[in-house]
Amino acid sequence: MKIKNAIIIFFLLTMVISGCLPGNSVSTFPTANTQAPLPTTQHTQPIPTLPPTTSSSTESTRTLLTAEMLMNGFVSDGPLDESALTMPGGAAVTSHTFEGRLELLGEEKNGNIKILRGELEPEFSWLPEFDFEFVQSDGYLIPVERGLIIADHPQWNYILEPGRVWQEAGDGGYSRASLPFALTVKGSNAAFNGTLTFLFNDQQVSKIWYQVTQETTSYTRANLWGQLDAVYHPGKVAGVQQIREDFAAELAARLPVKPIAALAEDYPGVDISAFGRGVTPEHMTWYGVVVNGVNYLGGCQTRFGLYPYCESMRATSYSTAKSAFTSVALMLLAQKYGVEVADLLIKDYVPEYVTSPGDWETVTFNHALDMSTGNYVSPGFMADDNSEKMGVFFGAQPYAERIQAAFDVPHAAEPGTRWVYRTSDTFILTRAMHNYLQTREGTDADIYQFVVDEVYRPLGLGPGAFSTLRTADNDWQGQAEGGYGQWWIPDDIAKLATFLIVDGGRINDEQILHSGLLAAALQQDPKDRGVKINSQSMYNNAFWANRYPKSGAFACEIWTIEMQGVSGNVVALFPNGITYYYFSDNQEFIWDAALRETDKIKPLCP
Known part of the structure; x- marks a missing residue:
């Protein structure tokens, strides 16, 4: 693609999709945020009710969209x-x-x-x-x-x-x-x-x-x-007939769903207003709490009432894909081919590294997953991912131009020593894993399809999760992005979260993800906390982690683990096995009230 076209795409991406902060002309495409304090304005979500009946089977009362x-x-x-x-x-x-x-x-x-x-x-x-x-x-x-x-x-x-x-x-x-x-x-x-x-x-x-x-x-x-x-x-x-049978199986595999209001009925004393709190209601897509295998679901409001198909409402993944796809892919490879996969060198599997002004000689797959390659421009929080240079990467197509833009970054620190969030590093890692997989399973192997076949399909995710955003090659059928580019329904999130925090990466009692890498991501291995973001936050294997010290609020030290996406997407995995999630688009990141409320359902401390 010519540079002129790339600039046009970048402009559209900036203005249309991730936008730019007021007074700022740079891209704010998929990133995340670790801020945890409750906001000044305590937004609470309206509790959805059934839409009004527009007609009955015996008498027509319809006034809109009549025959x-x-x-x-x-x-x-x-x-x-x-x-x-x-x-x-x-x-x-x-x-x-x-x-x-x-x-x-x-x-x-x-x-x-x-x-x-x-x-x-x-x-x-x-x-x-x-x-x-x-x-x-x-x-x-x-x-x-x-x-x-x-x-x-x-x-x-x-x-x-x-x-x-x-x-x-x-x-x-x-x-x-x-x-x-x-x-x-x-x-x-x-x-x-x-x-x-x-x-x-x-x-x-x-x-x-x-x-x-x-x-x-x-x-x-x-x-x-x-x-x-x-x-x-x-x-x-x-x-x-196969289409009908597959769809029946898809419905049967969904987790039981109850309205969010039922959480207070099933667990008396729980204040359901804690869930969704802090997120501006008109910017909420949907939210939920997964407890004991039940998905308590709320939201699904549109500007014209309750969406008719809440359980099929697609939400943009943004950077939750870094956890749910890219990290899962590396854990899957490590389980199947050995944990040594995490220490493979990027340069051995992505030959385009030779064009980089940075130093990739000792950068491993795990360094890239941890956002600690040592190749960056600014160490400031999210500075690189929101930069004009990163905007060039987001607009670059097809693959050849995109990978070149991804590697266009100088060397600044030793790998593994400094956390600098760069979505382009996830793209590089996704390509490296893709090429490694092909050395193992042949040239027809594809890293995203590998995760679909080994994880998403066996978990019972529906076919809406079986495709992802790819580069423009071959009519947008090129390399899977990795850093973003999936579209979730609530059941997808509930199942993935349960798979990670409750089932420990097992499906039908078979270990699918490498248990050591998953334990590190979930802050269950004190010897591997990942890379430091600040005094209370870590980043490990593409999962965010926030530490809550022992205090008046909590009887023990606890960690919350999150998948996050730039628009205001949070999948919070709590140490009591409960998941709280929401997808929104006002860049609000908050789960403290929900965390405290789940302590009433299951204790956060042993």
């Missing part, structure tokens, strides 16, 4: 209440079976956008071309293609999720469907959540209504909506 509106069209100056796209309680079973392709028409000419914060180019206002196969099963509408879908659009890609189908009395014999989807920015990690709905019978569909009303990305907020003509192409879908 007439979907069949004949209507004009709206913005999105509608999300309840209009939600399957109502008591809805009747559909009398039709949807199987075939759903094709939308006129996407580019019929899109609407209202930018609420930041700036977006005009092409962000319309959807990518939409022509996908779907299969119906037990009241669900399942997209055949799952995960990140690279679209023929200058800015957007798709992630499609299963929706619902049902029957309403006022729909003239047609069945009704809605389904969740996310728009992701091409070459970036930001996610904008939406829903679409339509009527159908065995041969045709109505117009479709879509709206996008929530996002996980700092500095940019926008509503998208529109009504499009559509064509239903009924027909047999290849492998339909």
Whole structure:
């Protein structure tokens, strides 16, 4: 890619995705924050309630998105209440079976956008071309293609999720469907959540209504909506029975979910307002507490009400990927091929290091995972990751330009002696592990697919987690990023956290992750605390750690372990085996109140 194009991409990444701090023109792409004190303003989250019923199976009470509106069209100056796209309680079973392709028409000419914060180019206002196969099963509408879908659009890609189908009395014999989807920015990690709905019978569909009303990305907020003509192409879908069976297994594998309010019912005395506290409600995507195998879930509010598909709502990973993918990958390699993998040299597996002005002669995989390669510009907290030079890395494509930008950093300290957060170092490590894996398993091996096959799939994560952001090579099918670039649903986070803090890296009693490396990451090995950030914080194997000394608040010294992401994403693993997580986009990082409250459920100290 020419330098001019890279600069354009960098500008869009800066303004659209991670933005820049007020008065600052540099990128603040995926980083994290270790601040733990409670904020001055004590934000608490609204407790979600069921959306109002829009119709029943016997009597039509619908006033929004009626059959007439979907069949004949209507004009709206913005999105509608999300309840209009939600399957109502008591809805009747559909009398039709949807199987075939759903094709939308006129996407580019019929899109609407209202930018609420930041700036977006005009092409962000319309959807990518939409022509996908779907299969119906037990009241669900399942997209055949799952995960990140690279679209023929200058800015957007798709992630499609299963929706619902049902029957309403006022729909003239047609069945009704809605389904969740996310728009992701091409070459970036930001996610904008939406829903679409339509009527159908065995041969045709109505117009479709879509709206996008929530996002996980700092500095940019926008509503998208529109009504499009559509064509239903009924027909047999290849492998339909397997698709249905796989989806049934996906649902069966999900952890039990209860609303966050049920936590106080199951554990009397717990103040549920402690969870989500400190995060501005309008910037919260979702949050939860995982206790004894149950995922207590809250949030999922949009600007137009409760999102119809909370359990399928995609949140941007940002740097939680450094822990959940890159660190897991190294622990997986160490368990399979020996702990010596952590001490392999970067230079032996990433030949592009020779172009670097830095010194990579003794930098190991583990140094890169710990953000302690000794190659950096400034030792200031997050200074390098927020720098203009790092912005060049974020905008550089394809792989050849990106890896060159990653290595464009001087030598400043001995490896392993100083923590300096650099997302580009994670990219280098991901490439090194990828190339090492190929020496073991052949040239077709891929480091992300390795983690999918060995960890994500056996854990029961759904197919939405089976793809990741990659470099632009081969239509964005190049090297996995590593430092960011995944999209989570709440069940993904609950399972990954349980796998780490409760199960110790085991699946079905088989050790999958190297126990020593995992123990170090979880601060369970006093001889290996990692690299010092400050007097109370450490960084070990891509996990943040905060020390709470023995005091009036706690009867013993405790450590909290976190995955973090720049927008305000926290997955906090507490020493009592409870996980508290939230994904948000106002860069608020706080878990003290939640930590103290979990002590009422399970003691933090032995």
